[in-house]
Amino acid sequence: MSDGYLQDHLIEHLMDAGRTAEAEAVASDLRWVQTRLHQRGPTAPWRDLDGIASPTARALAADIARAAHLLSPTNPPHALDAILSSRLTALSHWDDQPHPMVHHHLTNRWPPPDLPNRSLLRALTGSTAAVQALAFSPDGTLLATAGDDQCVRLWNPATGACQRTLVGHEGRIRAVAFSPDGTLLATADDDRRTRVWDPATGVCLSIVHGRIPRAVAFSPDGMVLADVAGDGCIWGRDPATGTVLRRLTGPIGGVKAVAFSPDGSLLATAGEDGWARIWNAATGTLRHSLTDHISGSGAVAFSPDGRMLATGGEDRRVRLWNTATGAALQTLSGHEGYVNATMFSPDGTLLATAGYDRSVRLWDPVTGTALRTLSGHEGYVNTLAFSPDGTLLAIAGHDRAVRLRNPATGTISDEGTGVRELAVAAGSQLVTADDDGRVRIRDAMTGTISHVLTDYARGVRTVAFSPDGTSLATVGEDGQMWVWDPSTAIPAPAFGTESIRGIRSAAYNSDGTVLATADAHRTLHLRDPATGAVWRTFTTGNRASHTLAFSPDGRLLAAVGHDDAVWLWNIETGNVQHTLTHDSAQSLQAVAFRADGEMLATADERGAVFLWNPTTGTLRGVLTGHEGPVGALAFGGPWLATAGDDATLRIWDPDAGTVLTLMRTDSPLRCCNWSLDGRVLYAGGRRGLFAYDYHRNTGNSP
Template sequence: AAMSLRLTDIALRPTRRGPASARMKQLPSSNISVVAIQFAPPAQSNSAASSPGPINVRPATGVRRRSQSMNANSPVESAISFPDRTKVERTDRKTVVNLSIGSRSGSVSVFRPFPLKFSEEMRMSSTTVPPASGVPSTRVMRVFGAHPYHTDGDLLALCFASDGALWSVEEPGVVRRWDLDGRRQIGWHHLEELATLWAFSPDARRLAAASDDLAVWESATGQMVASWPQPCWVTAVAFQPNADVLAVGYDDGAVRLWDWPNQKLLQVIPAHDSAVSALAFSADGLRFASAGEDRAIHLWEAKTARPLGSLIGHTDRIPGLVWHPDGRRLYSAGWDTTARVWDVDTCEPIILLNSHASQVHTLVLSGDGNLLACADSANTIHIWDTTRNREVSVPPPQGREIRALAFNPDGRRLASGGAERIIHLWDSEKAQNDARQGDSQTTRTCLALSPDSRRLATLGAGATLGIWETKDATSGPELQDAGALRAFAASPDGKWIAGSRVVQEPTLALWDAVTGRQVALLEGQSGPVTALAFSADSCLLATGGPRRGDVWLWNIPEGAPALLLPCAADDCSVEALAFHPVKRVLAVGGVDWTAASSLLEGCVALWDVGQRRQLAVFRGGAVGLAFHPNGRRLAVASLVQTVRVLDLDDNALAAEWPAHNDAMTCVAYSPDGALLATGGDDHTVRLWDAETGVARAVAELDTQVKALCFSSDGRRLYTGNGNASCYELDVPGLLAEGV
C-alpha cells in the first residue's frame, strides 16, 4: 500500500555505553513523519505482531545474505530508512550507517548498526548520479586562500575569554583556541566524539559535554575533570557564574542542579511538560531561566529551586535564552520568527523583535548588554541596540546554518559559526556602516588563471581578491584601491583584471594583472555588478547584475561603454556571462527569482554583439555557463541539480542529465574539450565525458563548490569553494580512481 510520508530533520547520536547496535533513541509518535525507503514485510501472525520482532538489513541489490538483525519494541515495523543526510563514518572499506525504523504506531527507533562492509552491493541510492566516493588527500594538491578561522567540523559553540582569545568547539568534539590579532590557531584538543551538546562556562575555562551522560573538560588542557551518567537524555546545559554548579535539562522535562566537581545532585525540578530546550543563569548566578518544548519559560531561584514566575507568549520552540547583565530583563529566541524581551520582575513582555523572516535559533548579548545578536534559519544575523530598541546591522547572510554566536569582552567584535565550518568575525561599527549603505548583496566566488597557469586569482566569501603563484601558493601582487569586490574576470591574454567593487563609485574598475596597478574606472553602469566576462580577444568586457537584467559591453582599449543590451536575459536577473571562444557571441544566463518555481524559471540568451541582435533563447534558469572549446556547444549549470548541454548549430537541447544531489553551481570544459567538470552544493566536483555524458570521476570535498577552472594543460582543476578557499585537484589521479 502506498503511503504519503514527509522528511523531518532529526539529528541523533549513539550512546557512549552499550553494544554497537543498541538503540540510540526512540521518538514519540506524536507529529513525527518518517521517510520510507523500504518497507519491512508485514507481521506473519497476531502473536508476532504483538511482540518485538527482528528487523533484517539486506544489501540493496537483493543479495540473499542477511547483513544484520536488530530488535525494535514496536509490534509492527512498517518503514525502514537509511537517512541520506546521515554522516557516514568510513575507515578503509567499512562504513557505519544510522538506521531509522518507523512503526505503524508512529514511533521511530534509531539504531547504530555494526560496521557494514562497503561494497558495490551495499549502494542504497536509486539515482543515476554516481555516489561520491571521497577524495584522498593526495588528490588535493594545494590549498589557496584558506580562511584563517577554518575548522574541520561543524561549529557547535563559541566563547571569548577575558584575554580576548576565542574558543570554539566543533564536531566531533574538537576544541580550539584562536588568536584573533595574529589570525591564527594557537591550541587545540580532541575531547570526545559522541557528545550531542556542548556548553562553555562564562569565562571559557571549562566545557560541558552531554548526551546520556555528562562530562566537564578543562578547555586549556583538554583534560576531563568530571564525568558521570545521567538518568535520561540531556537536552540543555548551563554553567552557574562563579560557582561549581551545572544546570542540566532533560528530555523528560526535568531540570537538575549538580555540584559537578563532586557529581552531587543538589536539586531536581519538574520544570516542563516536555523536553527542556534552553537554560540560562543570571549574571549574579542567583536565578536561572528554563525553556521547554511546551513553549513556556520559567524562572527559578538557583539556591532553593523556588519558582519565580512564568513567561508565556512564544508560539513555537524556544531554543535560546540570555539574561541582561542588570538581571532585570531576559531575552528569548523562538522558532515563531521572533526574539522577545521580558521584564523578569513582572513576567510581562517588553518588546517583540520581529525583523526575522524565519526561525530564530540562537542569540547572544554583549558584555555590557548594549548589543543583542540573533541568528535565524535563513543564515542571517540581526544586531540590535538594546538601549534604543532598534536594529542597527544585518551582516551579509552566511552560506550555511549559523549555530553559535559570541561577543568579545568589549562588544566590538561578534563571532559567528556553524555548518559552514568558518568562524566569521564582524566589527560592530563597520557592520553598522555597511547596513546604512543599504546593500547586502553577497560576493560571487570567482576564479581565473593566467594563460600559462602560473598565476591564479581567487575571490570568495571574504570579499578580498587574492593573486597566487600556483607552484607554491605564495601571494602575488595586490590590486590597487580594490577594496571589497563582488565579482571579477580576467582577460584571456592575461593583461587585465576587471572587478566590481562593493563600496566605491564608480563600481567597475580595471587593473593591470601583472602589477596590480589600477588603469581605468568604467563609469556609467549603476547598481551591483555580479557577472563579468571578457571576449576571446580581450577587447570587450561584458557586465551584468541582478537589477533590470541589463548587460553592458565595454571597449577595453578605450575604457568606454560600447553597447547596452537591455533585458538581455528576458527580464531575468543576470547570473552568468560567457563569450564564444571564436565569435563575438555572448551567452547570458538568468534566473527569474520572482517566479513560483524560480529554480527552474529563467533563460539562456545568445547575442551577436557585432550585429547587436539576439540569436536564440533557451528556456530554463542558468547560474553557470561554459562554451566548448570548439564553440559548438554550451554547458549550462542550474540550481535544479542537472546539467544541460545546448547544441548551438541547431539551437536545441543536445543533452541533459542529473549531475548532483544538491544545487549545481558551476561548469567548465577542459582545454581539449574531452571533459566537462561540474560543481555543486553537495560538496562534490564531478568529471564527465563531454561527448557521452558518462561519469568519469567524483571528488568529494569538505565544502560547497562555487566555481571551476582548468589549467592550460588540463591536468589541474581549480575549485572556488564556499569556505573562501580554492583547491587544486589532480585530474589524472581522479580519472584513474574513477567513480
C-alpha cells in the first residue's frame, strides 16, 4: 500500500488478533526497524515495540529511543541504515540479526565507545546553541527548554517530539518556569524582558521590561512570579499583569538563583557573594544568611518537605542547610568544577547536582552519600530537573542536547578516555594520544593495548609513525618530542634534550628517511630519524604550524597553522612552491595528500574541505556538509575521510564531490585515519576510539 497503511497498522492489528509473539517478532526485526525508520522516522519503530506488553519488547524500544537523536535523515539516505546498525548491533538481541546493505557503508569493528548506559532513556536534539534552563510542566506531559539560541522549545518527553517552538526573545534565555497549574510559562532573557506564555497555544500573554533577569520562579499558589535582576533586585510580580507586588530589601548581592519553599512561606536566593539567603516570602524580610561557599553561590533548591535547602557554588561543593534554624547539615564534595544546578527528587530521597565537570551526581540527602555519577555530556551541565513523578531526570548544557535519564538506574559512569590524535603503521599497529596524557600502542585489528607511554604530564599533541612501524614520534603539550621503538616502548637515544624542545608537530615522509618537525617559532626542521640531526631548516609564515604532511613521493611538505594558508615546500630546493589560500577558508585545521599525489585536502573551522592541485596550486573544489569545524581528514586510496565537531565521520568521492556514506557518533570527533589497506577507518574523540570496517558498493548504485 503506497500510503503506508500496512506499515503503520500491522503491529496493532497483530496485537488485536492476539498474535503478540508474531507482533514482537516483526517489530524487533532489524529489517522492519529500517523500513519504519525511513518511512516515518525513529518514533515509528519505537512505538511499534513500546506498544507490546513484554519486557523484551520494552527493552528493545528503549534501545531505539536511546539512539533516536542520531537517526534523523541522512545524505546519502542509505547511510542511515549503517548508523542504525552501528548503534544497535553492539547490543544483545540485535547483534545476531542480518543487516544486508549494498551501498558504501561502515560497520563496527568493535562497539562504539560512546554507547550510553541504561540510565539514558532519550536525547532531545534541535537546540542550535547551549541550553541554559529547563522545566517540566506540573503534569509531566511537557518539558520546556531554552538557552542561547533565543528559542523556547516544548517537548513531549514520552516520544521526544518537539511540540512547539516559542520565538520572540532577542537575547539569551536564562530561565524558564511553569505555573503550578501548568497554564502559564515564564521565560527570562538577556534583553531585559520576562515573558509569560500560554504553553497550550504558544501565545505570549505579557512582557515585563526591566533589568536583565537571572532567574524566575512561581509561588506554589501561582499568585506571585519572582524574578531576579542582574543587579540583585528581586521582584514579586502579578504573573498576569506584571504589576510589582513587593521588592526584597537587605544585603542581597548579585543574585543568580531563586526558589520558593513548597508551602510558599519562604524564598531562597543564591548570590555571587557566596551567600545563600532565606526570606519570608510574604513580608520580604530576611530570615537567614547562609555562607560557607568560598566564592559565588549559583544554585539553590528546597527539599519537598521544605526542611532542607541545597546550595551549590563556585567552590565545587554542595551544602545542605536546615531551613528553620539556618544550621549547616552536610557538605558534599566530589564535583571537579563549579556547581550550576541542584534539585531534589519529588519524594526527597535523591539530590541531583551538576556543573562544569560535565557530570551529574546523585546523592542521598540524609546521609550525604554519593550514589552514582551520570556522565557522557560533551560540555558544562547548566541545568537539570526531575519530572513530577520522579521517573525522569532531564539534563542539559553546553552540548545543546537535552538528555532524559532514569535516576534509579545506570552505572557509576559511562565516561571513556578521550583520544586526541591517532596514527597507523605497518604490522597492524595503531597508536593513540589520549586525554589522560598517555600514548597507547594498540593492535589495529582488535584495539588491544600492548604498551602505554606515560612521559607527558601535560598531555600529548601529536603522534607519528614511520611507515614501516619501527619508529614512533610523540610530541607533548610541553613541546618535547620523543622517538620510541614501539615494539619495546623504549625511547631512542639519538635525540639530545635540547634539540627536542619547543616542538609542535612532526611527520615522517613516505619511506621513513626524513622526520619533519615544526616549532613554536615558525621554523620547520628536516631531520635524520636515526640520529636526530637537522639537515635543512625552513622559516614559514604560519603561526606555529600544528600539522605537517609529506606528499607520497616525499618531494613536498605541507604545513598548516592557525591561519588561512597552506605552505607547500619543495624539499629538494628548500623553496616555497605554493602558498594555498582561499577567501572563505578560516583557521585551517588539517591537511593530507592523496596517494597519487594529485590532490591535497585541507579543512577549516567552519566545516569546509578544500581540494587543491599541489602541482599547480589551483583549487579543484570545495566539499561542504559538516556543521562545524572539521578537525581531521585522511585519504584511503581514492576516497577521503573527514571527521568533525558535528560528531560525523564522512567518506567522500573527492573527484565527484559527493558523500559516499557517513557515520554519526554521540560525541565530537577530533581525528581519523585509515588502515594501510584502506579497509578500516579509525576515529577518535572525547569518548574514545572508534573503528569501522569500510564496505564498498556491492550493487549497481554509485
